[in-house]
Every structure is written in C-alpha cells, then in structure tokens.
Amino acid sequence: xxxxxxxxxxxxxxxxxxxxxxxxxxxxxxxxxxxxxxxxxxxxxxxxxxxxxxxxxxxxxxxxxxxxxxxxxxxxxxxxxxxxxxxxxxxxxxxxxxxxxxxxxxxxxxxxxxxxxxxxxxxxxxxxxxxxxxxxxxxxxxxxxxxxxxxxxxxxxxxxxxxxxxxxxxxxxxxxxxxxxxxxxxxxxxxxxxxxxxxxxxxxxxxxxxxxxxxxxxxxxxxxxxxxxxxxxxxxxxxxxxxxxxxxxxxxxxxxxxxxxxxxxxxxxxxxxxxxxxxxxxxxxxxxxxxxxxxxxxxxxxxxxxxxxxxxxxxxxxxxxxxxxxxxxxxxxxxxxxxxxxxxxxxxxxxxxxxxxxxxxxxxxxxxxxxxxxxxxxxxxxxxxxxxxxxxxx
Ligand code: MG
Numbered sequence: 001x002x003x004x005x006x007x008x009x010x011x012x013x014x015x016x017x018x019x020x021x022x023x024x025x026x027x028x029x030x031x032x033x034x035x036x037x038x039x040x041x042x043x044x045x046x047x048x049x050x051x052x053x054x055x056x057x058x059x060x061x062x063x064x065x066x067x068x069x070x071x072x073x074x075x076x077x078x079x080x081x082x083x084x085x086x087x088x089x090x091x092x093x094x095x096x097x098x099x100x101x102x103x104x105x106x107x108x109x110x111x112x113x114x115x116x117x118x119x120x121x122x123x124x125x126x127x128x129x130x131x132x133x134x135x136x137x138x139x140x141x142x143x144x145x146x147x148x149x150x151x152x153x154x155x156x157x158x159x160x161x162x163x164x165x166x167x168x169x170x171x172x173x174x175x176x177x178x179x180x181x182x183x184x185x186x187x188x189x190x191x192x193x194x195x196x197x198x199x200x201x202x203x204x205x206x207x208x209x210x211x212x213x214x215x216x217x218x219x220x221x222x223x224x225x226x227x228x229x230x231x232x233x234x235x236x237x238x239x240x241x242x243x244x245x246x247x248x249x250x251x252x253x254x255x256x257x258x259x260x261x262x263x264x265x266x267x268x269x270x271x272x273x274x275x276x277x278x279x280x281x282x283x284x285x286x287x288x289x290x291x292x293x294x295x296x297x298x299x300x301x302x303x304x305x306x307x308x309x310x311x312x313x314x315x316x317x318x319x320x321x322x323x324x325x326x327x328x329x330x331x332x333x334x335x336x337x338x339x340x341x342x343x344x345x346x347x348x349x350x351x352x353x354x355x356x357x358x359x360x361x362x363x364x365x366x367x368x369x370x371x372x373x374x375x376x377x378x379x380x381x382x383x384x385x386x387x388x389x390x391x392x393x394x
Pocket of ligand 1: 241242243266270271272275
C-alpha cells in the first residue's frame with residue numbers, strides 16, 4: 001500500500017432530488033445564489049488538501065452540469081466526470097476507478113454536503129495516516145431504539161456508544177479499491193464505504209471534528225431554504241411620502257380611519273403611511289415606485305383604499321420572486337395623537353402582507369410644532385422594508 005502519493009476525492013452526486021421534492025438533482029439547487037455542487041467543490045478546493053477530484057453524476061445530468069460550471073466557474077481539481085452506477089456503491093466504485101494510479105489516500109464525499117471544512121478534511125487524512133481509515137462522525141443527539149418488524153422498540157443502546165457517520169470517508173486508496181472489488185465479486189452490498197471496509201479489513205476509525213455538526217447532508221426542502229452558516233443578505237428599501245391635510249376628507253393611516261377634523265388630500269385614500277411603505281417594499285426589490293405602478297392619471301385608483309394598492313404591489317413583488325420579510329414605518333404628525341391606533345395599524349399591514357405582526361413596526365412622532373407637519377399642514381411618513389430574493393434563499 002502506497003503511503004506517498006496524491007490525496008484524491010470522489011464526489012458522489014448521482015442521486016435524484018426525490019426526497020427533497022425537487023424535479024432535478026438536488027445538487028443543482030442553490031444555497032445563497034450558488035449551486036450546492038459548486039459550493040461543495042469550492043470547499044474541497046479551498047482546503048488545499050486535495051490534489052484531484054472525480055465527480056460522479058447521473059448521465060442525464062452531464063449537460064446541466066456543463067452549463068452550470070460555465071456559469072459558476074469550473075473546479076480546477078476535477079480530473080474526470082463519470083456516470084453513476086445503479087447503486088451508490090457502484091457509483092463510488094466507478095469514481096474510484098478513475099482516480100490517478102498514484103493516489104495514496106482516497107476520500108469519498110457526498111456532493112450534497114456543501115459545508116465540509118478544512119478541519120474535517122485534515123482530520124480524516126490524519127486518521128488514515130495513523131489508523132488506516134478516517135470517517136467523519138458526530139455524537140448522536142436523539143436516543144436510538146432497536147425495533148422489531150412490527151415497529152416495537154426492543155432495546156435501547158447506550159447513547160454514548162453510538163455515532164452517526166457522514167462523509168468524507170477516507171482510506172488508503174489501494175485498500176478501499178480492494179474492498180470494493182471484493183464486494184462486487186462476492187455480491188456484498190453496504191450503505192457506505194466504511195461498512196465495506198469494516199467487512200473486509202475490520203475496525204474503522206471514526207474521526208471527530210468540531211465542524212462535523214454543521215457538515216449536514218442537504219435532503220429536505222427546508223435544508224435548502226436557509227443556511228445558518230452563510231446568511232442570506234436581505235435587500236433594504238426606503239420610502240417617503242407627504243400628503244396635505246384638508247377639511248372634508250377622512251384621515252386614514254395604515255388602513256385605520258382616525259377621527260379628526262381633517263383628512264389627507266390625494267387621488268387614492270391618501271394613506272401616506274402605506275404609500276411610504278409601498279415605496280420601501282418596491283425599493284427593496286428595485287421595482288420602481290408606487291407612482292409608476294399606480295399612476296395618478298388612472299381613474300381605477302381614484303379613492304381606492306391604499307391597502308388594495310399595497311396588496312397588489314406585494315403580489316407583483318412575489319411574482320418577481322422577492323419576499324418582504326419586515327417593515328418599519330414612522331408617521332410624522334403633530335395632531336391627532338396616534339398612539340391608540342398603532343396596534344391596529346400594525347395588524348392591518350401584517351394581514352395585508354401575510355406576515356406576523358412581530359415583523360411590522362409602526363411608530364409616530366411629532367416635530368415639536370416645527371415644519372409643515374408641526375404646523376398641521378400635512379403629514380409625512382418614512383418607511384424601510386427588507387426583502388429576500390428567493391433564488392438566493394433556495
Ligand atoms: Mg402618496
């Protein structure tokens with residue numbers, strides 16, 4: 001067995017996205033704007049520990065990967081892309097066969113574990129050098145039960161004696177090849193390479209790393225929606241609006257009719273607070289402004305409730321794959337006192353946007369009788385809103 005030579009990695013991504021409910025291979029899904037497979041390959045490359053990679057993909061995915069690597073940049077460590085086999089075990093074997101013959105240590109890694117780190121890679125390699133194998137593992141958090149065929153628990157192993165294994169799994173290249181060939185010849189199958197090695201050579205070294213807890217295999221839809229370790233940066237928008245106070249109009253702020261001797265003048269119901277909010281939302285998504293969406297010149301909007309305009313703007317925002325996540329509104333107004341209506345305003349906005357009330361803030365302030373708001377000539381409102389772009393969130 002060679003102890004000097006390349007450190008090579010087989011990345012297995014030949015599965016389908018069935019469990020995650022995706023139509024195509026889940027490794028093409030994006031996390032933070034970059035595909036899972038590219039994220040995984042970049043992490044392997046960035047570790048500086050790997051000399052070459054053989055990527056195993058389903059043959060149907062070759063074209064899609066080709067286009068993707070042109071868009072996101074090809075990984076310079078890739079030596080070959082090979083088609084997967086009928087089982088994971090066969091896929092790994094076709095990958096192993098393609099590694100350079102001067103490979104000393106072979107790592108096998110799931111394409112759907114993009115959060116692999118340098119520490120994990122270093123530690124499995126160190127264990128191969130010392131113990132002949134290194135398989136990343138984590139302590140088990142849940143209590144595990146052994147069940148019978150009717151689904152009854154029949155025994156409870158001590159949790160301290162259990163480990164959950166992940167990938168990378170690393171071995172001397174000659175040995176893991178030998179184990180695989182032996183398995184094929186003897187019709188032996190196993191769910192991972194550690195189990196094959198165990199059957200052929202005995203004990204496998206389980207490698208610990210502080211990073212193992214985040215080295216998650218992305219499987220369920222929610223795994224793709226957020227990633228705790230690479231935060232999704234929200235888009236932020238601001239909005240500002242002013243309407244004149246005049247007699248003979250209703251005063252409506254955030255959809256709440258407030259008893260007062262004057263109301264705001266405007267083409268719609270002149271809800272200055274919702275206009276500022278709508279502009280903030282459109283601003284966060286770089287989708288123009290309220291005047292562009294609902295022109296004053298259009299009679300359809302005459303006297304219309306601004307709640308309807310807000311909902312329509314939000315519908316278009318959703319259509320453009322953005323999602324509003326929070327909003328803050330400040331209403332600048334000398335009279336009347338708005339404090340009694342704030343909670344109702346927050347509820348109205350939250351309902352219109354289908355968001356929890358806790359994500360919506362409405363505040364009111366005076367200007368110490370200064371300026372047009374202070375003199376009671378008009379009311380102004382300012383707003384900020386945050387949005388996420390769903391393509392990035394997924
Ligand atoms: Mg306005």
